[in-house]
Amino acid sequence: MNVNLPFIEYIHLISTSMMVAIIWIVQILHYPTFKFIDQKKYEEFQDFHMKRISYVIIPIMLVELISGVIVLILDSSLYTLFAASLMLLIFIWILTALLFSKVHTYLLKGYDEDSINKLIGLNWIRTVSWTIRLIILLKLF
Numbered sequence: 001m002n003v004n005l006p007f008i009e010y011i012h013l014i015s016t017s018m019m020v021a022i023i024w025i026v027q028i029l030h031y032p033t034f035k036f037i038d039q040k041k042y043e044e045f046q047d048f049h050m051k052r053i054s055y056v057i058i059p060i061m062l063v064e065l066i067s068g069v070i071v072l073i074l075d076s077s078l079y080t081l082f083a084a085s086l087m088l089l090i091f092i093w094i095l096t097a098l099l100f101s102k103v104h105t106y107l108l109k110g111y112d113e114d115s116i117n118k119l120i121g122l123n124w125i126r127t128v129s130w131t132i133r134l135i136i137l138l139k140l141f
Contacts (some may be wrong), residue, residue, distance in 0.1 A: 004071070005075055013138075013141050016134050023131075024037075031116065042111035072086060081140060089133060095125060104119075
């Protein structure tokens with residue numbers, strides 16, 4: 001099978017760039033906005049948020065992960081630094097699955113400012129991790 005490695009790298013770079021843009025918008029604007037939602041409508045808002053944001057981020061995250069694995073398999077010259085960037089991506093996925101999904105699920109029960117503050121604080125870890133990934137990829141590609 002003939003695979004166009006530069007094209008896969010380009011797809012990976014684009015998907016990572018998209019996630020960096022999204023995570024910064026979420027960090028600076030979206031999560032802080034949670035504090036301004038009418039508490040009477042908060043459960044409805046949180047349900048809406050979780051469903052709609054999934055339509056945007058899940059496909060991009062999957063493309064990022066799959067293209068990253070393909071690049072790692074096809075180009076052994078990238079193993080060290082690129083593998084480190086993929087480890088960051090796996091770390092981000094684990095954080096999302098184990099921490100963020102639980103906080104969002106808890107917020108389905110209603111407004112809780114401590115949980116919102118936790119989202120904002122912890123999301124800096126994902127924001128910085130994705131940003132570091134993008135810097136690594138820009139250096140490599």
